[in-house]
Every structure is written in structure tokens, then in C-alpha cells.
Amino acid sequence: xxxxxxxxxxxxxxxxxxxxxxxxxxxxxxxxxxxxxxxxxxxxxxxxxxxxxxxxxxxxxxxxxxxxxxxxxxxxxxxxxxxxxxxxxxxxxxxxxxxxxxxxxxxxxxxxxxxxxxxxxxxxxxxxxxxxxxxxxxxxxxxxxxxxxxxxxxxxxxxxxxxxxxxxxxxxxxxxxxxxxxxxxxxxxxxxxxxxxxxxxxxxxxxxxxxxxxxxxxx
Amino acid sequence: xxxxxxxxxxxxxxxxxxxxxxxxxxxxxxxxxxxxxxxxxxxxxxxxxxxxxxxxxxxxxxxxxxxxxxxxxxxxxxxxxxxxxxxxxxxxxxxxxxxxxxxxxxxxxxxxxxxx
Ligand SMILES: Nc1nc2c(ncn2[C@@H]2O[C@H](COP(=O)(O)OP(=O)(O)OP(=O)(O)O)[C@@H](O)[C@H]2O)c(=O)[nH]1
Ligand SMILES: [Mg+2]
Ligand SMILES: [Zn+2]
Numbered sequence: 001x002x003x004x005x006x007x008x009x010x011x012x013x014x015x016x017x018x019x020x021x022x023x024x025x026x027x028x029x030x031x032x033x034x035x036x037x038x039x040x041x042x043x044x045x046x047x048x049x050x051x052x053x054x055x056x057x058x059x060x061x062x063x064x065x066x067x068x069x070x071x072x073x074x075x076x077x078x079x080x081x082x083x084x085x086x087x088x089x090x091x092x093x094x095x096x097x098x099x100x101x102x103x104x105x106x107x108x109x110x111x112x113x114x115x116x117x118x119x120x121x122x123x124x125x126x127x128x129x130x131x132x133x134x135x136x137x138x139x140x141x142x143x144x145x146x147x148x149x150x151x152x153x154x155x156x157x158x159x160x161x162x163x164x165x166x167x168x169x170x171x172x173x174x175x176x177x178x179x180x181x182x183x184x185x186x187x188x189x190x191x192x193x194x195x196x197x198x199x200x201x202x203x204x205x206x207x208x209x210x211x212x213x214x215x216x217x218x219x
Numbered sequence: 220x221x222x223x224x225x226x227x228x229x230x231x232x233x234x235x236x237x238x239x240x241x242x243x244x245x246x247x248x249x250x251x252x253x254x255x256x257x258x259x260x261x262x263x264x265x266x267x268x269x270x271x272x273x274x275x276x277x278x279x280x281x282x283x284x285x286x287x288x289x290x291x292x293x294x295x296x297x298x299x300x301x302x303x304x305x306x307x308x309x310x311x312x313x314x315x316x317x318x319x320x321x322x323x324x325x326x327x328x329x330x331x332x333x334x335x
Contacts, residue, residue: 001246001333001334001335002240002333002334002335003331003332003333004240004243004329004332004333004334005330005331006232006236006238006329006331006332007328007329007330007331008232008328009326009327009328010225010228010229010232010234010250010327010328011225011228011327011331012232012315013228013231014228043283090226091221091222093221093224095224121220121259123220123221123257124258125257126221126225126258126327127221127224148306149306151255151304151305151308152255152256152257153257155255155308155310155321170264183311184308184309184311185308185309185310186310187310187311187318188318192242197238
């Protein structure tokens with residue numbers, strides 16, 4: 001019997017690919033945002049609004065990790081943005097190799113690269129995809145208990161958007177609870193309340209993205 | 220169920236270990252999985268079990284998993300907080316109010332491999 005001590009990270013290969021992505025993006029002066037949320041939380045809607053608000057001042061590309069349909073990709077294409085659809089073939093998350101392959105196709109003559117991850121609050125949290133910031137969206141109909149139910153996801157968030165706050169008046173949802181639990185699981189995360197449908201809070205979010213890019217020392 | 224992807228990564232590493240060390244068979248593998256890694260140990264073992272029939276390298280391998288609690292440290296006063304249940308985590312120091320750094324509990328590692 002032979003014992004081999006290896007102490008190897010299981011996701012070493014993914015982490016190396018994520019590092020490669022960061023180098024490529026840095027060299028090209030691209031700032032990448034990874035959007036993660038449950039199915040239907042409003043990722044594509046918020047991305048559409050963000051593109052509409054920022055596309056006159058920034059060049060934007062979009063990578064879609066949606067499950068097997070190109071619905072989201074065609075919504076974004078309508079805005080005149082360069083779009084690449086990743087075929088995840090049923091995977092529950094994007095990984096760095098998938099994004100690395102997508103980078104060969106998407107236009108990197110851009111300032112912002114938006115990655116829409118697979119709709120899922122669990123699996124995508126484990127895989128670094130080489131983005132500069134993780135944007136996690138929680139929407140009001142999902143309930144106010146989600147932060148502590150999905151601590152790994154909320155812990156990796158750089159910013160949490162609480163979406164669909166136009167629905168607060170119909171539902172029992174305690175925004176303060178979400179804020180308190182987010183503070184506990186991730187004190188450094190920023191928190192912005194929005195309604196992508198009615199526009200509330202979106203200006204604050206756009207300003208937040210502008211600041212991220214201007215301060216990223218990439219431009 | 221991303222544990223399937225994790226199990227495949229483990230198998231890829233084991234194939235390499237087997238070749239590099241000229242092993243005929245991998246008898247036992249010890250894994251360390253942090254509770255904040257986002258991986259459920261039961262689901263991972265299930266996924267590894269399912270790979271046995273497809274991947275010769277793990278055909279008769281025993282997997283031993285140690286699940287590690289979350290440890291987070293305050294960089295101001297050096298106090299270390301330990302959590303067994305991740306929904307109890309509070310990432311702020313009680314004394315200093317400073318955000319804590321996770322020092323253990325996010326890892327996903329192969330510790331060692333026994334072969335013959
Ligand atoms: N009431 C309300 N509905 C919204 C809001 N934002 C998005 N929606 C609706 O929520 C539904 C899902 O929105 P999407 O943007 O497609 O959500 P998604 O997260 O991209 O969904 P998947 O990609 O399928 O996981 C759509 O019917 C949107 O119109 C909002 O602020 N308020
Ligand atoms: Mg979508
Ligand atoms: Zn302290």
C-alpha cells in the first residue's frame with residue numbers, strides 16, 4: 001500500500017481558469033459582473049434596464065448561461081448588444097471553463113461584460129467564473145427568510161439587489177429582516193432595493209455600477 | 220446538483236494521481252469539505268457512487284469525508300468564532316464590530332490517496 005499526500009483543491013482547475021479570465025479581462029480593460037439569483041427573480045429584466053441606462057456611455061457585452069433556451073439572449077440582442085449564449089446542456093451553474101470558451105466568441109471590445117448565471121441560489125455560488133463582482137438578486141415573492149437559507153450564496157455576494165419591491169404592499173415581507181441577516185452573513189455586501197418593473201431604486205443601482213467601473217482602474 | 224461536477228473534478232484528479240504514482244488501484248481517498256463550501260456531503264457521496272460504474276479509477280475506492288465547521292477570525296482582536304450550523308453564522312466580531320475573515324470552512328480538498 002502506498003500513501004500519497006496531495007492536499008489538492010478539488011476545484012483547482014476551475015480556479016485556474018477563473019484566474020485566466022481575470023487576466024484576459026484586465027488586459028482588455030473589461031469589468032465583469034456575474035448575476036446570480038433564483039429563476040425568475042428578475043436577472044434579465046434588471047440587466048435590460050442596466051444596459052438601456054448605460055449603453056450610451058459604456059460598451060457592453062453579455063454572456064447568457066440560461067438553461068437551453070435563447071429567450072434571454074434574444075431579449076438582450078434586441079438592445080443592440082453583443083451576445084453569446086453558453087450551452088450549459090442542463091448544468092445547474094456556470095463554471096470558469098464555460099465562460100473562458102464564451103470569451104473566445106463574445107466581443108471584448110467593451111467596458112462591461114455582463115454574465116447571467118443559471119437561475120439557482122445554490123450551485124453557482126461554489127464556482128468562481130472570473131468576474132470582478134458578484135451581483136445577487138433576491139426578489140420579494142421568494143420570501144424574507146432566504147438569506148440564512150442560502151448563506152453560501154449571500155456570503156459570496158458583493159452587492160445584493162432586492163427586486164420587485166413594488167410587490168411589498170401585497171406580501172408579508174420584512175425588508176429589515178433581510179438587511180439584518182445580510183449584515184450577519186456578509187457585513188461587506190452592499191444592499192439596494194429596486195423595482196425593475198416600476199423603476200424604483202434603479203438610478204441608485206446604475207450609479208453604483210458607474211462608480212464600480214470608474215473606480216476599477218481599468219479604464 | 221453541482222455535486223456531480225465536483226465528483227467529476229475529483230475523478231479527474233485521481234486519474235492523474237494514479238498515473239503519476241503508477242498505482243494499479245486507488246483504495247482510499249480522504250476528502251475535506253467545509254460547511255461553507257456549498258457542497259452537501261451526502262449528495263457528493265451519492266454522485267461519487269454513481270460514477271463508479273463509468274470510471275474505472277474509482278471502481279472500488281473508499282471515500283472518507285471530513286466535514287469542517289466554519290471558523291472566522293477578527294483581525295482586530297484575533298478572536299476566533301466557530302460555527303457548526305452555517306445558518307447561525309454572524310460575520311461580525313461581538314467585541315469590535317469588525318467584519319470577520321473566514322479561515323476555515325470554505326475549503327474543498329483531497330487530503331490524501333492510498334493506492335496499491
Ligand atoms: N412585479 C414585478 N415583476 C418583475 C420585476 N422585475 C421582473 N419582474 C418579472 O419577473 C419575471 C421574471 O423576470 P426575468 O427578468 O425574466 O427573471 P430572470 O431572473 O432573468 O429569470 P430566469 O433567467 O428564467 O431565471 C418577468 O415576468 C418579469 O416581468 C419587478 O420589479 N416587479
Ligand atoms: Mg433570465
Ligand atoms: Zn474583534
